[in-house]
Amino acid sequence: MTQPLLNTRQIEAVESTEGRVRVVAGAGSGKTRVLAHRFAFLVNELGLSPGNILCLTFTNKAAHEMKQRISKLVDRGSVNDFVCTIHSFCVKFLRKEIYRIGFPKNFSIIDPEDAKQLARQAMEEFGIDRKKTTAERFLKQVAGFKGWDPDGYIQKYFLPHSSPESPDAIVRHIKLQLKYFCLDYDDLLYFTLYILQHFPDANKYWTEKLNYVMVDEVQDCSGDDWKLLHAITSHHGNLFVVGDPDQAIYEWRGANPKIFVDFHAHTDIILDRNYRSTPDILNVANAIISNNVKRVPKDLYTVKMNENPVIYRHEKSESDEAEHIASTIKESIEEGRRPSQHAILYRASHISRRLEQALVKKKLPYTVWGGVKFFERKEIKDALAYFRLANNHNDDISFKRIINVPSRKFGAKSIEKLQLLADSQGSSLFETLKLNIDNSAFNRSSIRDFITLIEQSTLLAAQLPVSDIAETLLQRSGITDMLRTDSEEERLENLSELMSYISEFESRNLRDDNATLESYLQEVALYTNLDLENEKDKVRLMTIHQSKGLEFPVVFVAGLTEGIFPSHRTIRERRLDGEEEERRLMYVAVTRAENMLYLSESEGYMNEKGVMKYPSRFISEIPKEMLKVEGNPDSSLFEGTRALVAGLNAETQTDAEAHWSTGTIVVHKLFGEGRIEEYDAKANSYRVRFGNKVRQLIPRVLVLKEKI
DNA sequence: ATTTTCGAGATTTTT
């Protein structure tokens, strides 16, 4: 742990309890500690009840850690419910308030994967080419559609007794969502905002209740997140935001760090003293980030002493690189470090494969964080689908997932037939199947058993605890038998892990009478990457995105190859913005390290185009005297990098010059014909006039009229 | 006629 005392600026931040406070906190400057201490200060010194403080974090894991820190500092035993992510807060809010807009209390939250499934269905129906528009891209359009007019969207499609009429693929998608009472992650936010804005008594209750609101990692909040923050602090006006513009790495997902930079605060505090890294490591970090043009200058300085120089190693092949990392870790462990003190970070998750092979070879224990996350594993998703269907017979998505798991000779064709029948009867797949069980196409004993199982479970769910229902479903559906015959030990173990999870949930919620199947499913929908192996002593492998907020004594950044990191795809799509975000990502990676940092790269990433073998431009940006170079990288390699960067720049330059001038008529899928008013080079988007409305749109969603 | 199986191909980042 770090030193128990806080420095003067940290104390200033902790004790700033009036109005809007902004803390710009560099990497490793102890911002999590500040948040925890402030929470404790509010409770211990000012005498607030924990229930009147909202502390928002970026991930569930961060919330978990924050709670633990706080519980050590606060004398009052109760654990606060409102230390959570924005999404979890919205769920808690909606569970109480959603009835106001005619939704059932047991609304479900749609898994992003399932959202894709729905999207494909809607796209197919409208003959949208799946090769040209992927499900992800389609969903972005749906999200855009909702975001442009959230009030209209909710009033038109989600308030009771409304019937969406226009036959558009997007509307079709929304209709499917409505049918299952599903909300996606954006909806959670929109609905919360809508209720706060349209129901004065709900607004009064919540804004008065939440006396103090603090937010971590605000640089990754989107404009909608900020709207929510302002809405819930409208009464007391106590908003405390902490972030670091240099660590903004989620702009591709809609985050808007500029709001944080421009935030008008009563109190402004900068924490630039770093407690984490050695001077050598910090110098490298500062050297890299200073290459960004769009930034508020801020140099971190450290209080630590130097230990080892930062090492940059070049290798001939990807497996050499992986093997060298593995043997370095082995030596380090022999010198007395624990395996868990080492982390290997990389840009894209598929890089982990080669590294895993090398670690297995050297017999080193490791965990891949979020490679396949626990709740994304097939067997877990299947099990949850059984639970969901038992909870809600209208859940067609879950139905489709499990009707043939284990095999009941009910494949794609049978589902298609059933779907047609269900559409004509306006009923769900499960109900349709039940009513038409005598139909020769469906009449099988396995199918009859399936229906009985689900129906019985639904009835029992009202009487028995969750764990019993879950156990029955897993046993009688045949999932466990299926895995046992295939001797899938690991998957079976995962299922028993899930069961112990459920028991834990049960005991936690027993006294609130909240241990129902539906409340479990709601909770689980957001806990998608809770780390089960957190406590175990293993080498950690993870993407840089996942490493945010963590720290490790020894850090390896692998795969620093131009094209992979920075990712050329990102740069091609977002040009300058893309490059700067990649550089911030590099900055995040480097600042995870406490004592030792190894950067490595190899010529092994050559693909068909033969370009992925030069060292990343980020390596060249670090002054030579800051690095200890190993593996004799040929100087021609850096020439290659330079040529590649120049080529890419030229490519994106011509793109920029080819932009449409004012007056050009373009067509948008949803809004129809529009006229270009202006090009915003910074945001790489156009201001387009549609009738009397002007919208800001990215080029990708616009098509030149003449081309159609 | 349907379902299953087997092999080839692809993969940024995620609440």
Next chain:
DNA sequence: TCTCGAAAAT
């Protein structure tokens, strides 16, 4: 490792 398409098996 997972997804998708074509041949084998029911």
